[in-house]
Amino acid sequence: MNPIIQEVTQRIIERSAKTRAAYLAKIEKARKQGPLRGELSCGNLAHGFAACGKEDKADLRSMTKANIAIVSSYNDMLSAHQPYESYPQQIKDAVRSVGSVAQFAGGVPAMCDGVTQGNAGMELSLMSRDNIAMGAAIGLSHNMFDATVMLGICDKIVPGLLLGGLSFGHLPTVFVPAGPMPSGLPNKEKARVRQAYAEGKVGRDELLEAESQSYHSAGTCTFYGTANSNQLVVEVMGLHLPGASFVNPGTPLRDALTKAAAVQATRLTDLGENYMPIGHIVDAKSMVNGIVALLATGGSTNHTMHLVAVARAAGLIVTWDDFSDLSKATPLLTRIYPNGSADINHFTAAGGMSLLFKQLLDAGLLHNDVNTICGRGLEQYTKEPVIRDGELIWQDGPTASLDLEVLATVEKPFKPDGGLSVLQGNIGRAVIKTSALRDPECHIKAPAVVFEDQYALDEAFNNGDLDKDCIVVVRFQGPAAIGMPELHRLTPPLGVLQDKGYKVALVTDGRMSGASGKVPAAIHLTPEAYKGGLIAKVREGDLLELNTATGELTLHVDDAELSAREAKTADLSESHIGMGRELFAGMRASLSGAEEGACSLFFEQE
Incomplete structure (x- = not known):
């Protein structure tokens, strides 16, 4: 391991000893207490499966079949989340095909900073993260579930789902992305038109046309902002299937990965021999891995708050100094807009996640002794998913960049540090x-x-x-x-x-x-x-x-x-008034400072 990364990891472990121990004790207690379908009163249990079909009811009565919770941020106004409309049925069918049950446990809000930017609604944006965490927790609080499938993409949604999922850290949890939209107007041209509009050189019609050509279909925005940073970080932390982050919506590969993720969730439950809850995946080493990958790709500054809050939800204390020191040890390997002209699809074409994993692992920049939803270690994440003869398989990824202007090497990075x-x-x-x-x-x-x-x-x-x-x-x-x-x-x-x-x-x-x-x-x-x-x-x-x-x-x-x-x-x-902002007065008053994650939620104290 790189000595700086090793040192930062060790000091996180040491400063978090008390809070991490308390967290692990909490989730172990929850494991022993649930899920409680077998101990619910007849009336409680009947409420829990009243709307299920006859076969699912019988499976849930038996107490031997896994019940998978689906928590989704679907809405059809936001391009990133619109593909999730069909996911619950795909997940239910996939889970049923292996003899288990999936229920839609709850929806959480999903707001788009791209829509609210510069408007009053943006003042609810950061607080929506904690609201999402609480919404996810409410959905899981029925204690009917053996594992969770989380459907979320954008800025505050994934961090919120992580916070909610970690509060139920005894449950295995698989995150399922929807993927980026295909490339549209080049980001460099979009930026040029925006600046020309600011100078008064073009009008609103020209600006709207440029924006519409850039954000043009279902899927995540293609620039490397917080949404795509979320996906990359979650995959590096071992909570996605390998290579799942940046597969475009509406493709056979995307559908196959969704179904495979649902089936994988059934393999991790406490009913079998491969129990792997999210609280045992998200530890100090996986948090450092996520931060290193964020820095190596020039990702979103929002994560200097989100990952601090997520760490605290897992009983870990991460500071800005940890980010800064890790940045010094991490070379900048990508040029993705706004840190370049390429978009996330170009990154995938250049070698994508499998090559990023390979380079960071080979250079000793990632901890390999970590748990993931696919087992121990990150070697499987150096492979990429493909459909071959109608089946989803993982094959060896590229060993060298296919476009050095987008994805560089550790030996010749774009910059020696993570920026x-x-x-x-x-x-x-x-x-x-x-x-x-x-x-x-x-x-x-x-x-x-x-x-x-x-x-x-x-x-x-x-x-x-x-x-x-x-x-x-x-x-x-x-x-x-x-x-x-x-x-x-x-x-x-x-x-x-x-x-x-x-x-x-x-x-x-x-x-x-x-x-x-x-x-x-x-x-x-x-x-x-x-x-x-x-x-x-x-x-x-x-x-x-x-x-x-x-x-x-x-x-x-x-x-x-x-x-x-x-x-x-x-x-x-x-x-403080209007656009729903008065409803958030209590949350706003309880938010911690930015360096503490700008969070209103309670975690174990030091």
Whole structure:
């Protein structure tokens, strides 16, 4: 093993000793107590299978047949989740073919940041993750089930399902993706039209046409944002079938993988000899594997919160410093938009997941002594699924990249590190994604231009007030303030300023999403302004310095003056009422800071 990765893993194990032990004890107790179909009262059990057919009722009465829970994020407005419409029946048929039963246990909400971006609904986005976790838990709480099949794709859905699944850590759990849509308008052209619109060079009709050509069919968006980062991380953690992540919807291979995943869930239950619950798969080594793969591919910064929360749900304590240190040891192996012009389908064509696994394993960058839904170790994940003579099989994957512009080698990576850094200084701690920057060693020292919300920047940009070297500060965007919306709509105007030759950067206690691109952005700043962070004292014209080489994020104002300054406050009432936001007041108030996962859920304490 790479010594840095080994050291980070060991310190996670040591700092998590108490909480992990408590978690394992909890799930072992749950294993002994359930599933309780055999001990339910006749009335309880009758309710549990009342709607089943005669054969399924008989199987559930017998207590010898597995009952598989289906938890789904299906809705038909969102392209990524629309394919799930047919999955429950496919899963039921596949499970029945091997003598077991599957029941649809519950649905969870699925919202799309791409639809809500820059709108009020985005302020519910991050909180939806914890809502999804609770929804999954409610579906599983009937204690009728021997294993779970989780159907989820996008930004908050997969982390939420992981949180919910880990709360039932005694149950085997298989994640089943739906796959990316086929490639449409090249991402580089989409970005060009977006920036041209920001400059007023094209109109709304041209912009809508470009976006429609990019997002054009059922399936996940093809750029490498949080949704596709989810799929990659979950597969590397051993919760997908090998090679399942990026197979397009509506294909024979996609359908075969869905059915195979359902059957695999039946093989892992406590009724047989290969019991493997999710709580025994997600451990310190598998968490580190997921983070390493995320870093090796330049994945979403959202996971600096999601994976922290997921780790805590499994009794593990992961910090931003762990991310940063792992980044130093992990070479950047892919160029997928926004960290390049290729999309996720091009990555698959270049060698995809099987070659990524092979390279990372050969270089000692992944722990191989881990549990997966397919057994012990990751060698099976170096194979890729194919249909041969009408049967699903796994064959050896490619041993070399078929496109070195998309998938490089460990020996000659695109960059020697994973492109994720922690910045810290008197203003607080933040993360920055450097993998997509023109120069990863970014050093900007410039006056601050301060905004209390993301929409105020538009007027300043249109008036030319930002035509200068500056560091844009957008505050009161944190979890406790307004639910920490993504601020991706700021990218086009800031990109325009950058292309004009100005040195610009962004500092915010909000998020910039998995689509963080060429503009240096110190995001997830903590403590947030709403909770007294120093960002609330920044004034227009203050000198700010951002330096990725030294990891510094500094407000150059005398300490005495800062102590004398009053912190700025903001009227957030418009962000707390309407579009359902008032319903989330209690959750918003209980969210932890970004570095603690921005989470409202309770986990075992240290």
